[in-house]
Amino acid sequence: MDWIELKNIEQLEEIKKNSFELPVLIFKHSTRCGVSKASLRMFENSWNFENKIEPYFLDLLNYREISNAIAETFGVIHQSPQILLIRNGACIYNASHESIDASDLTDFVNNA
Numbered sequence: 001m002d003w004i005e006l007k008n009i010e011q012l013e014e015i016k017k018n019s020f021e022l023p024v025l026i027f028k029h030s031t032r033c034g035v036s037k038a039s040l041r042m043f044e045n046s047w048n049f050e051n052k053i054e055p056y057f058l059d060l061l062n063y064r065e066i067s068n069a070i071a072e073t074f075g076v077i078h079q080s081p082q083i084l085l086i087r088n089g090a091c092i093y094n095a096s097h098e099s100i101d102a103s104d105l106t107d108f109v110n111n112a
Contacts, residue, residue, distance in 0.1 A: 001044045003027075003057035009069050015056060016073075019086040023108060024054045026070060028082040031061055036081035039100045043083070046102040052109045053085070 006015075006026065015024045027043065030036040047055075060067050060080050071078045074086065079096035085108055086092070093108060095101070 001047050001055065002050075003055055006056045006058040006066060007063060009066055011056070012066075012069060012073050015086055016089040018054055019090075020088055022052070022054050023092075023105075024056065024086040025049075025105070026056045026058060026084045026086065028058045028060055028067055028070070028078075028080055028084075030080045031059060033080065035097060039081040039097065043100055043102050049102070049105060049109060053105065 015026070018024055027040065029040050049055075058066055058070070067078055067080075070076070070084065074084060074091035076082075076084055076091050076094050081100060082094060082096040083100050084091045084094045085105060087108070093105070095104065
């Protein structure tokens with residue numbers, strides 16, 4: 001899977017802008033959490049949205065301030081692990097922990 005690393009807050013404006021052309025996914029991951037590692041692995045194994053969703057990856061341990069900015073920008077309470085799907089500048093779907101499932105994104109892509 002070709003993740004775009006989310007490393008600075010300025011990328012949030014890029015994400016909002018790009019989401020008007022293509023849905024954007026943000027995966028917030030804690031590298032020290034077993035649940036997060038399992039969720040990431042399962043998500044990547046079922047990912048089949050190349051060229052349909054632009055995927056961003058956030059390492060929470062190194063970039064917690066970006067996670068806080070995501071929560072504020074998109075109005076979604078911080079959780080870890082967590083995915084957010086952004087379309088037209090707004091979060092239209094989010095899931096966390098065991099609820100993270102790439103197949104849940106199918107309807108959002110098919111109804112674009």
